[in-house]
Amino acid sequence: xxxxxxxxxxxxxxxxxxxxxxxxxxxxxxxxxxxxxxxxxxxxxxxxxxxxxxxxxxxxxxxxxxxxxxxxxxxxxxxxxxxxxxxxxxxxxxxxxxxxxxxxxxxxxxxxxxxxxxxxxxxxxxxxxxxxxxxxxxxxxxxxxxxxxxxxxxxxxxxxxxxxxxxxxxxxxxxxxxxxxxxxxxxxxxxxxxxxxxxxxxxxxxxxxxxxxxxxxxxxx
Amino acid sequence: xxxxxxxxxxxxxxxxxxxxxxxxxxxxxxxxxxxxxxxxxxxxxxxxxxxxxxxxxxxxxxxxxxxxxxxxxxxxxxxxxxxxxxxxxxxxxxxxxxxxxxxxxxxxxxxxxxxxxxxxxxxxxxxxxxxxxxxxxxxxxxxxxxxxxxxxxxxxxxxxxxxxxxxxxxxxxxxxxxxxxxxxxxxxxxxxxxxxxxxxxxxxxxxxxxxxxxxxxxxxx
DNA sequence: TTCATTTTTTAGGCAGGACTAAAAATAAAT
DNA sequence: ATTTATTTTTAGTCCTGCCTAAAAAATGAA
Ligand SMILES: [Mn+2]
Ligand SMILES: [Mn+2]
Ligand SMILES: [Mn+2]
Ligand SMILES: [Mn+2]
Numbered sequence: 001x002x003x004x005x006x007x008x009x010x011x012x013x014x015x016x017x018x019x020x021x022x023x024x025x026x027x028x029x030x031x032x033x034x035x036x037x038x039x040x041x042x043x044x045x046x047x048x049x050x051x052x053x054x055x056x057x058x059x060x061x062x063x064x065x066x067x068x069x070x071x072x073x074x075x076x077x078x079x080x081x082x083x084x085x086x087x088x089x090x091x092x093x094x095x096x097x098x099x100x101x102x103x104x105x106x107x108x109x110x111x112x113x114x115x116x117x118x119x120x121x122x123x124x125x126x127x128x129x130x131x132x133x134x135x136x137x138x139x140x141x142x143x144x145x146x147x148x149x150x151x152x153x154x155x156x157x158x159x160x161x162x163x164x165x166x167x168x169x170x171x172x173x174x175x176x177x178x179x180x181x182x183x184x185x186x187x188x189x190x191x192x193x194x195x196x197x198x199x200x201x202x203x204x205x206x207x208x209x210x211x212x213x214x215x216x217x218x219x220x221x
Numbered sequence: 222x223x224x225x226x227x228x229x230x231x232x233x234x235x236x237x238x239x240x241x242x243x244x245x246x247x248x249x250x251x252x253x254x255x256x257x258x259x260x261x262x263x264x265x266x267x268x269x270x271x272x273x274x275x276x277x278x279x280x281x282x283x284x285x286x287x288x289x290x291x292x293x294x295x296x297x298x299x300x301x302x303x304x305x306x307x308x309x310x311x312x313x314x315x316x317x318x319x320x321x322x323x324x325x326x327x328x329x330x331x332x333x334x335x336x337x338x339x340x341x342x343x344x345x346x347x348x349x350x351x352x353x354x355x356x357x358x359x360x361x362x363x364x365x366x367x368x369x370x371x372x373x374x375x376x377x378x379x380x381x382x383x384x385x386x387x388x389x390x391x392x393x394x395x396x397x398x399x400x401x402x403x404x405x406x407x408x409x410x411x412x413x414x415x416x417x418x419x420x421x422x423x424x425x426x427x428x429x430x431x432x433x434x435x436x437x438x439x440x441x442x
Numbered sequence: 443t444t445c446a447t448t449t450t451t452t453a454g455g456c457a458g459g460a461c462t463a464a465a466a467a468t469a470a471a472t
Numbered sequence: 473a474t475t476t477a478t479t480t481t482t483a484g485t486c487c488t489g490c491c492t493a494a495a496a497a498a499t500g501a502a
Contacts, residue, residue, distance in 0.1 A: 009459065030480055043460055045481050050458085062467055062480055093339040106331045112324050118314040230489065251450055264490055266451050271488090283450055283497055 006056065008109040011078045012037055013047055014056055017067055018075035027064025073140055080136040082108040083129035084119050090130040091123065097130040097182075098173035131173075132164025132183050132216060151189075151207075151215040152197065159188035164216035172214060179211070180204070186220070227277065229330035232299045234258055234268055235277055238288055239296035248285030294361055301357040303329040304350035305340050311351040312344065318351040318403075319394035352394075353385025353404050353437060372410075372428075372436040373418065380409035385437035393435060400432070401425075407441070 006014065016036040020028040030048070034041040052059040056071030067075060085107040089100040117138060120126075127143070128134055134144040148163055162185040165172065176182065188202040197209030227235065237257040241249040251269070255262040273280040277292030288296060306328040310321040338359060341347075348364070349355055355365040369384055383406040386393065397403060409423040418430030 007458075031478095039459085040461065041480065042462075042482080046459075049481095093336075093343055095335075095339070099335075103331070103333050103336060106333075107328075110324070110327045110331075112327075114316075114320075115314075115324060118316070122314055228488075252448090260489085261491065262450065263452080263492075267489075270451095 006054070006074055010047070010051060010054070010056070011074065011109055012105075013044075013051060014067065014071050014075040015078045015082075017057065017065060018072060018079070021066060027066045029064050033065070076136045076140050076142065078108050080138070081110075081116055083133060083135040084116055084123065084126070086129045086131070087123050087126045087135070088119060091126075096173075096177070098170040098177070100130065101168070101170070128164075130183070131168045132162075133168075146218055148216040148218060151212040151217045152209060154189045154199075154212075154217070154219070156189055156191055159186065159220045160217035161186045161220065162215055163218050166214040166216060175211070179207070181211075181215070227275070227295055231268070231272060231275075231277070232295065232330055233326075234265075234272060235288065235292050235296040236299045236303075238278065238286060239293060239300070242287060248287045250285050254286070297357045297361050297363065299329050301359070302331075302337055304354060304356040305337055305344065305347070307350045307352070308344050308347045308356070309340060312347075317394075317398070319391040319398070321351065322389070322391070349385075351404070352389045353383075354389075367439055369437040369439060372433040372438045373430060375410045375420075375433075375438070375440070377410055377412055380407065380441045381438035382407045382441065383436055384439050387435040387437060396432070400428070402432075402436070 013033070016033055017028050020032055020036060024032075030041050030044050033048075034044045037044065039047075048057065048059045048065055051057040051065075051071065055068060056074065057065050057067055059065040082104045085104040086100045089095045089103060090097055095103075120138070126135055134142055136142045146163060150166060151160065151162075154160055162181060162183055164183070165176070187204055190200040190202045192199050197212070198206050199212060201207050234254070237254055238249050241253055241257060245253075251262050251265050254269075255265045258265070260268075269278065269280045269286055272278040272286075272292065276289060277295065278286050278288055280286045303325045306325045307321045310316045310324060311318055316324075341359070347356055355363055357363045367384060371387060372381065372383075375381055383402060383404055385404070386397070408425055411421040411423045413420050414427075418433070419427055420433060422428050
């Protein structure tokens with residue numbers, strides 16, 4: 001029996017493999033995937049067999065898994081849908097950037113050829129989602145011309161603008177809200193404190209190492 | 222084992238029972254439901270057992286099924302979500318009223334407490350969907366102050382405005398598009414043709430009986 | 443009322459996706 | 473090179489939601 005259509009569950013697995021492949025190098029382990037999709041390793045093993053049969057992944061037992069071109073195409077499309085929905089939810093419906101993940105996680109699986117193109121146009125063809133992540137184009141390419149570094153790599157006196165987050169967990173996002181930090185926030189590092197990795201930010205007080213290393217920024221000028 | 226959450230499938234069944242209960246009188250038959258949800262009667266029997274266990278329907282074997290208050294609440298909410306999404310798709314994304322049904326059929330099952338209230342506000346609290354059907358309020362009430370009749374009940378010389386459709390199949394909707402008939406179309410019956418039930422409409426040519434009996438209208442004045 | 447027809451339910455299966463427990467392969471440590 | 477620990481897969485179950493085939497109940501005619 002040939003599996004023809006990627007179900008919601010399969011789409012989530014493909015997306016997870018895509019992300020993990022991007023982060024690490026080489027094939028993705030069953031354990032890492034299990035952690036990511038919140039399922040037991042045994043369940044992942046079963047799903048990988050399906051995905052391999054469908055031609056979406058290459059899987060050698062005990063040796064990890066990697067996406068085929070077909071699998072990557074689907075993964076990128078799911079990510080595109082996820083991020084476009086996030087833009088809609090935040091920009092149009094007024095949700096906070098910490099509230100939209102679970103919702104987009106469902107909406108990304110709605111199946112319709114024309115829908116995402118129309119939503120994309122309606123939103124004005126956004127290039128980035130509310131967390132600063134690039135939105136793949138409908139042809140499957142992912143364009144990101146930005147030169148981002150994490151804020152903990154800035155030198156004293158350098159000024160920069162927040163463009164994204166490394167950790168996009170609700171908790172971190174809400175913490176940034178509390179600190180008044182969001183996408184577009186401009187700041188300048190006055191002084192580093194080597195003892196704990198924190199830094200004084202001109203006019204904004206102290207930012208901890210945990211915050212700084214999770215901010216993607218673009219240096220001014 | 223108690224079933225706690227209505228799945229997408231269960232929601233579709235509850236919605237179907239709601240509509241059929243509204244149309245006919247008395248409990249809904251397994252066969253009618255089977256037709257509506259496009260599943261075999263045997264499958265419906267199985268699902269009814271689940272729904273009864275969940276407390277969403279009352280079901281006596283061989284005697285038909287009816288919604289409990291809990292079941293009706295869910296059904297109305299699914300309909301609310303369906304119609305709000307339809308408004309979004311037609312009014313904001315520019316889909317035709319004949320293109321949105323399948324899409325709304327998926328979107329109606331997205332689970333999120335706050336989403337529909339925000340979408341409702343974003344759309345300006347619409348009272349009717351693109352097919353002229355009333356959108357239930359978030360408190361579960363369905364308000365429709367209109368006095369609608371089907372156009373085949375109009376008298377010669379009466380003028381009226383199209384407010385809805387009896388048959389909302391894609392085919393009928395596209396036929397109306399071809400004839401230039403839509404919600405808000407005002408017209409006046411010049412003359413009835415008893416032979417085939419068609420009528421001459423002032424300045425708009427001939428409308429057939431099949432069209433007239435499927436239009437909900439409000440009489441002018 | 444009895445028999446034929448229609449409707450509905452039960453019985454038995456299958457596929458998808460999850461789980462636990464146990465076995466097998468790989469990796470790490472003596 | 474063994475032994476031990478970790479990772480991954482297999483085996484066996486369960487639940488959901490559908491199916492077909494067969495049995496049972498209700499309906500309607502004769
Ligand atoms: Mn998802
Ligand atoms: Mn995002
Ligand atoms: Mn549906
Ligand atoms: Mn509608």
